Amino acid sequence: xxxxxxxxxxxxxxxxxxxxxxxxxxxxxxxxxxxxxxxxxxxxxxxxxxxxxxxxxxxxxxxxxxxxxxxxxxxxxxxxxxxxxxxxxxxxxxxxxxxxxxxxxxxxxxxxxx
Amino acid sequence: xxxxxxxxxxxxxxxxxxxxxxxxxxxxxxxxxxxxxxxxxxxxxxxxxxxxxxxxxxxxxxxxxxxxxxxxxxxxxxxxxxxxxxxxxxxxxxxxxxxxxxxxxxxxxxxx
Numbered sequence: 309x310x311x312x313x314x315x316x317x318x319x320x321x322x323x324x325x326x327x328x329x330x331x332x333x334x335x336x337x338x339x340x341x342x343x344x345x346x347x348x349x350x351x352x353x354x355x356x357x358x359x360x361x362x363x364x365x366x367x368x369x370x371x372x373x374x375x376x377x378x379x380x381x382x383x384x385x386x387x388x389x390x391x392x393x394x395x396x397x398x399x400x401x402x403x404x405x406x407x408x409x410x411x412x413x414x415x416x417x418x419x420x421x422x
Numbered sequence: 423x424x425x426x427x428x429x430x431x432x433x434x435x436x437x438x439x440x441x442x443x444x445x446x447x448x449x450x451x452x453x454x455x456x457x458x459x460x461x462x463x464x465x466x467x468x469x470x471x472x473x474x475x476x477x478x479x480x481x482x483x484x485x486x487x488x489x490x491x492x493x494x495x496x497x498x499x500x501x502x503x504x505x506x507x508x509x510x511x512x513x514x515x516x517x518x519x520x521x522x523x524x525x526x527x528x529x530x531x532x533x534x
Binding site for chain 1: 426457463478480521522
């Protein structure tokens with residue numbers, strides 16, 4: 309079965325620096341990969357989606373890369389702020405038949421220190 | 423109201439009780455999902471509905487029974503649950519089956 313690994317349970321970054329989160333998957337490559345943000349006591353909030361034929365996606369201070377050779381996605385937050393502190397979830401999905409829901413990683417807890 | 427709503431937000435039930443969780447989406451989406459989120463574990467997909475038809479059931483125990491009466495509403499009926507079923511139950515919807523998903527706030531379930 310497909311497994312997703314996200315780097316470290318907690319990541320501490322100084323305000324203003326770039327935070328980089330890692331998502332690695334095993335087995336066959338997904339059709340697309342998504343990143344979500346989750347705050348305590350709330351449901352996840354969608355941030356970015358990147359498809360298998362895309363190398364990079366950007367949205368404001370966020371950037372996602374997708375390397376199907378390394379079976380890895382990197383999620384970057386530039387000019388990080390304390391308000392960016394949250395748990396970030398990586399999720400993969402497949403087109404076509406079979407499971408249509410997402411397979412999630414455990415998440416990385418990001419702490420931006422002022 | 424906008425987005426995805428879930429009721430109740432908190433639920434405490436005994437193992438012999440029967441209860442239902444409700445999800446409603448106001449986004450005009452065609453697909454809806456139930457996920458379970460336990461401490462220290464990733465979100466686990468339970469059920470997927472697309473255009474009101476169940477697409478996926480990831481070997482969920484029969485004590486969990488979903489119902490999707492129309493494209494805006496999704497229920498999760500619970501009966502004879504176990505303490506290990508205590509978790510945050512999240513509902514989500516998406517425009518199509520492979521697009522980004524919009525999550526509700528979840529129902530925090532405690533089984534005594």
